[in-house]
Amino acid sequence: MPESPIAVGKALQRIDSVDKVTGSAKYAADIKQENMLHAKLLRSPHAHAKVKRIDTSAAEKLAGVRAFATIFDVPKVIEYWFSLRTEEKKKQMFLRDNLVRFIGDPVVAVAADDQATADKALSLIKVEYEPLKALHDPYTAMAEKNIKIHSRGNVAFKANKVYGDIHEGFKNADIIIDNTYRTSKQKHAALEPFGTCIAHYQSNGKLTVHSSTQLPHWSRHYLAGALELPLNKVRVIKPHTGGSFGGRCGLIHGLEVMCSWLSRQTGRPVRMSFTRDEDFMATESRHPMNIKMKTGATRDGILIANEVEIVSDVGGYGTHYIGVIADCLSTGVGLYKIPNYSFTGTAVFTNKSPGGALRGYGNPQMNFAQESQIDIIAEKLRMDPLDLRLKNYRKLGEIDPVLDQEILSNGLQECLEKGAASSGWKQKRRQLPIKGAKKRGIGLSIMLHGTGAGKALPDPAAATVMINADGSVNLVTAAADEGQGNRTVLAQIASETLGIDFDKISVSETDTETTPLDCGTHGSRQAYGGGLAVRAAATEAREKLLAYASNKLGVNEDQLRIKDGAIFETTNSENIILISDLMRQIQIEDMSVCEQVIGSATGVAPAMPGYYGAIFAEVEVDIETGEVKVLKLTSAFDVGRAINPDLVEGQITGGAVMGMGFALTEDLLVQDGHILNSSFTDYRLLRTCDAPEIVPIIVESNEPTGPYGAKGIGEGCMVNVASALSNAIWHATGVRLADLPMTPESILLELAKDEMT
């Protein structure tokens, strides 16, 4: 008889909730260290320039100024962890030169006794620039032959991939839809601004950095590389983090390395904190893309050809530009079984703030284009868009050609069915739009997103489980919790595997000094990749525990059960020992043993399973003002298995509103390299009164490679909000929008075009 779960599948309270409601949870800016210096950055006012000379002489004379670090001395980290694989590639990760590549690019950092002195010092520094021609958009940058933003040229990366025969595909198509889509420069806008760290280079040659990174271990590698230190002399500690959404997927441009450099010069702890303005102006954002897409289908609704040309605006520095393009390819090809598929992706440097990872990676951009195309085809063929998708999605047992792996779990059909039933899709879709100025509509879209990095990137996970003499457990993991609750989920997996109650599990701090190598929190991977490591470590500990119990109770391990803090014989519950008694005996009492039960695991997840979702969006569009009111979002997601359904629903509702922002309001406006809306006043985030009714639906397809069947959720739930909303706006108004965000102005403009034709 299978035992009923003790922790998995339960909405258990997150382990950090009490700390967070009492104000005792410490974030980077809350940490003070004795003798701490305060650092500030002087940033470039030019979008593209050569730094000729930096004169700090006047600032040096100011009392309380302790050290400077300049662009000439301190390397920038310009690639991501894929480049750690070889020494040759690793060398290219760190760039030390005299060029500034966007407005806000750090030029010199100063450390002083207090913030005010650091600010004053900045005003006394003189920098001589030789301005260079700035390339503000990717097409200009591609055409430009003489001005190179990076020495290897302005094209950062180009991918070409063809499946099948694209010409043959279009030849056999009865309908061909050809459009160009443009997506915005969305900002993460985590409530804790990006860019606070405290670096302390001690006299013993060891560097300790407190930083809110998603990737503590890779950050350690980056810092060791940039500062030429051995890995064991660098320690990264991640405190509580006020949201990341991909933007802390590595080091923050100009932050940790500069700060460490200042600390090495002074031997004192140095703290640097970016303001909200700096966060908007100079940290990573979503890559804006131009996506040209030509899609062909037969008249009975079989998708047979898709030709995609993407130009991605990388900004002045790269990091994730390759992965983001690769994600467009894998999610586009992976979702539908389109036999002829041609993909070109070009990532281009421009003199803008750097692009990077943002929840969904390249998928929200790609999904907006592809799911718009599919909807247009349904419209032209007079098919229900739900049926068209059911007909064409890549199903269980099929091979994903990009990832070269079999689809072992796929709950998309159930997502569509449950979402349709819950939202009243069939009925609402048939209803005529309301007469008058306010038109209502319903639209849907689907998505696929990968869990983890598979074979695309090094993706290690590790964990250690230690059972203590009182029967309590320490789980040691570097899994970085940015707010999702993944440390709670990992504790649930440990609890379930060990058979020891959840409240007996304590999860370690996120500290590279004491935890084994973990890739970090990215790619919706922690419940899956992190979870597999925890399950393996807990399994080893459980086996050792049962071996000791077997010895004590005189029965084989397979005759034993663990429950309520005790181990007993399955057929004779009186033959029993408390785990605490057993552990005390072998760890302390029996001096010939003195062994702690420890299980450890390190390695990589066996696959990159896709997780799926369907979103049904209901909108009301005022055709006099262009205003879109989102009435309801029904988000059905296949997460394999919800280890903690409460946390999964939290992701879905939060992702829904972030997706709405991407769809309707959010865009960093850049004019001649200047960001025009670098504040919450001007960069419009959605607020409580904008949030619609959100109905999260969890579908469990049981991924066979996942821990207890789990796969990801974090990113996917925001991916297809924009496409669902766009499809709903079309249903309400007949207007098809190709640009994000879909502002009232753009809707009115399209409505006016419709009237003229």
Added chain:
Amino acid sequence: MKKVDIRINVNGDWYELSVSPGDRLIDVLRDQLDLTGAKEGCGEGECGSCTVNLNGQAVLSCLVLAAQADGGTILTIEGLQKGPEPHPLQKAFVSESAIQCGYCTPGMIMAANALINNKTELTENSIRKHLSNSLCRCTGYDRPVKAVLKAAKDLKEDINA
């Protein structure tokens, strides 16, 4: 620069402090009193992460000068809990899973506290309107609104009991 002497009551205790004229309330709370529960998310009154209660009203502590608070009574997230049990708002944010990263949470709870103390009848709509001063990037707002509704109900039942 000349300092200003102020006297403020924070979480039930009186403090006599010497502040710079430009010091904001959030600076004094965080740097002088080590009360880091109020967070700085923007420094210009747009995000609500720094919300505390001053004389019973929700204020953005990044927009109030410390000198302006002279003589005032301030309640921060650290002072909300009276006795061994967390405040009903804190309990409701936990039980309704209204927390993710937690950075906006202290400000949101303090905004809700002032709302509950100053209004007798609360509806979901009035809460949504009031909490619109607090940005949250994680939760999608649904659960914080539910948590405040629950806390308001629990508090009312406490009073009636």
